[in-house]
Amino acid sequence: MFEGDPATFSIIQEGDMDLECGNDDCLHEQSVVIEEEYSHGEITWQAAWVCSACGESNTREGWYDPNDND
Numbered sequence: 001m002f003e004g005d006p007a008t009f010s011i012i013q014e015g016d017m018d019l020e021c022g023n024d025d026c027l028h029e030q031s032v033v034i035e036e037e038y039s040h041g042e043i044t045w046q047a048a049w050v051c052s053a054c055g056e057s058n059t060r061e062g063w064y065d066p067n068d069n070d
Helices: none
Strands: 003-005 011-020 029-039 042-050 056-063
Touching: 011 042
Parallel strands: none
Antiparallel strands: 003 011, 011 029, 029 042, 042 056
């Protein structure tokens, strides 16, 4: 479902991304649900999940340019 903020011309949606657990003893990577916000030509994202292998709580955030083809 798309949502947005007309004042900042942003679009918010859910996606998924493969992320690694933050526990140094756990090398598990899993697909997690992320929240993406598209605004001013960039996508910022954030995720919060519990590792299915070790039970560690994790959070991550980042950004990327959806038009960058590298």
